[in-house]
Amino acid sequence: MQMIAAGLMSGTSLDGIDAALLATDGDKDVRVLAHASHQFAQHEQDIHRQAVQAALNGDINSEVIAECGRIQALLSAPLVQQLAAISGKPIDVVGFHGQTLLHEPEQAFTLQVGDAALLSQLVNSQVVHDFRSADMNAGGQGAPLVPIYHQALLSKQEGPQLVVNIGGVANLSLVDGERLVGFDTGPGNGLMDQLMMHHGRGAFDKDGAVAASGQVRMDIVTSFLDHAYFDLPPPKSLDRYDFDLGLIRGLSLEDAMATLCAMTAYAVADGLRHLDVQPNACIIAGGGRHNPTLMGMIRDLMPCRVKAADELGWSVDGLEAEAFAYLAVRFLRKLPATFPATTGCVYPVVAGELVG
Numbered sequence: 001m002q003m004i005a006a007g008l009m010s011g012t013s014l015d016g017i018d019a020a021l022l023a024t025d026g027d028k029d030v031r032v033l034a035h036a037s038h039q040f041a042q043h044e045q046d047i048h049r050q051a052v053q054a055a056l057n058g059d060i061n062s063e064v065i066a067e068c069g070r071i072q073a074l075l076s077a078p079l080v081q082q083l084a085a086i087s088g089k090p091i092d093v094v095g096f097h098g099q100t101l102l103h104e105p106e107q108a109f110t111l112q113v114g115d116a117a118l119l120s121q122l123v124n125s126q127v128v129h130d131f132r133s134a135d136m137n138a139g140g141q142g143a144p145l146v147p148i149y150h151q152a153l154l155s156k157q158e159g160p161q162l163v164v165n166i167g168g169v170a171n172l173s174l175v176d177g178e179r180l181v182g183f184d185t186g187p188g189n190g191l192m193d194q195l196m197m198h199h200g201r202g203a204f205d206k207d208g209a210v211a212a213s214g215q216v217r218m219d220i221v222t223s224f225l226d227h228a229y230f231d232l233p234p235p236k237s238l239d240r241y242d243f244d245l246g247l248i249r250g251l252s253l254e255d256a257m258a259t260l261c262a263m264t265a266y267a268v269a270d271g272l273r274h275l276d277v278q279p280n281a282c283i284i285a286g287g288g289r290h291n292p293t294l295m296g297m298i299r300d301l302m303p304c305r306v307k308a309a310d311e312l313g314w315s316v317d318g319l320e321a322e323a324f325a326y327l328a329v330r331f332l333r334k335l336p337a338t339f340p341a342t343t344g345c346v347y348p349v350v351a352g353e354l355v356g
Contacts, residue, residue: 001025002023002029002031003026005023005024005092005093005095005329006022006091006095006125007020007022007321007322007324007327008076008079008080008321008324009097009323010098011167011320014045014048015039015040015045015203015204018035018037018317018320019036019037019076019079019083020032020036020083020322021033021086022322022326024152024329026329030152032322033083033086033089035083035317035318035321036083037317038075038076044075047071050064051065051068051099052101055101056241060102060111065113068099068101069098069099069113070115072113073116073118076096077122080123091123092125092329093127093332094126094128095131095329096114097112097129097320098112098114098129099112099113100112101113102239103240105143109136110132112130114129116355117356125356127354128353129352129355131324131337132351134350134351134353135349138345138346138349139344140338140343140345140346141237141343142343144171144184145324145337145338145351146319147175147181147182148180148327148330149323149326149327150163150173150175151175151180157175159176160176160280161175161176161279161281162279162282162283163282163283163285164285164288165286166268166286166294168187168189168193169186169187169188169190170184170185170188170264170267171185172185172268172271174279180341180342181234181235182341182342183236183271183274183342185267186229186230186238186263186268187243187260187263187264188264188286189204189286189287189288190240191260191264192205192211192257192261192264195257201253207292208261208293210253211257211258211291211293211294212258212293213254214252214258215255216258216262217248218262220263223247224266224267225267225270229242230270234274235341235342237343247259247263248260258293261294262297264288264294265294265298266301269301282306283307283308283309284306284307285308285319289310289316327351331354336348337350337352
């Protein structure tokens with residue numbers, strides 16, 4: 001039975017909230033109805049950054065973290081209402097990821113904030129949230145969560161397909177029929193965005209122009225790939241702040257950006273050595289798809305055809321929001337969202353908590 005589900009995702013880039021509306025049975029039947037988004041105003045982004053810093057400092061009960069969760073709900077509610085107005089359909093359930101402030105899978109700890117009870121009241125709908133805790137309680141990494149949605153989107157494709165989502169962190173899903181593998185490959189846009197903001201050059205490298213004007217320091221890329229994380233077998237996951245800018249200190253902005261861009265691309269390509277099949281195609285989604293320099297580097301490194309998600313008619317920026325709409329329906333149908341080969345959980349896990 002199909003349900004109408006809204007999904008909300010606020011990524012580690014801390015730039016805003018993406019929303020999507022699906023008609024789906026939580027299995028292979030998926031129809032995307034609408035998208036919406038909210039870009040954070042400066043004061044909203046400041047609160048999110050302060051909340052992240054509080055979490056990194058261990059102050060998880062701070063007032064700014066509670067305020068961040070409240071703001072997530074207040075900003076998400078109009079998006080849900082906008083989606084309902086666009087589609088003209090009543091919404092059965094909302095999948096609300098909230099904002100990840102800290103992710104420490106080795107400590108079996110993850111922190112996402114978003115006042116689900118407040119959101120449920122504001123939109124008059126049941127809300128599924130806290131998608132990661134059940135997986136971690138079952139021995140999993142709590143991430144990545146989207147591979148099962150990628151599998152639904154690719155259910156009619158033949159042969160192994162790779163989906164790489166490049167947000168603050170980059171993750172991949174290998175879909176090979178009913179077989180599913182997922183893990184974080186390494187940094188995504190996070191370090192590049194951080195460096196641009198540090199230099200007062202904006203929130204990101206528009207069109208990859210700064211990276212394109214620099215020279216890649218391959219000695220630094222090689223040192224980066226010596227990090228122990230890349231040798232770990234999947235499933236595995238990262239926090240946005242597990243890597244820092246230390247390796248590129250002393251470089252010009254242009255060379256540093258080119259090198260960070262290459263680090264992301266090489267980490268994606270390096271992830272293939274952990275797969276036992278070579279994919280027929282690699283589909284790129286997330287903010288990284290908007291960076292032509294990064295896309296070009298990935299194309300040069302991958303042994304298969306690289307396609308942008310929009311070439312398949314998918315939403316580049318709304319894909320993860322769609323996934324949380326889909327996961328909310330799976331929760332209501334008691335279908336698992338995570339699996340031993342995607343997060344390391346000891347058994348397939350029905351992920352989420354329901355309010356409203």
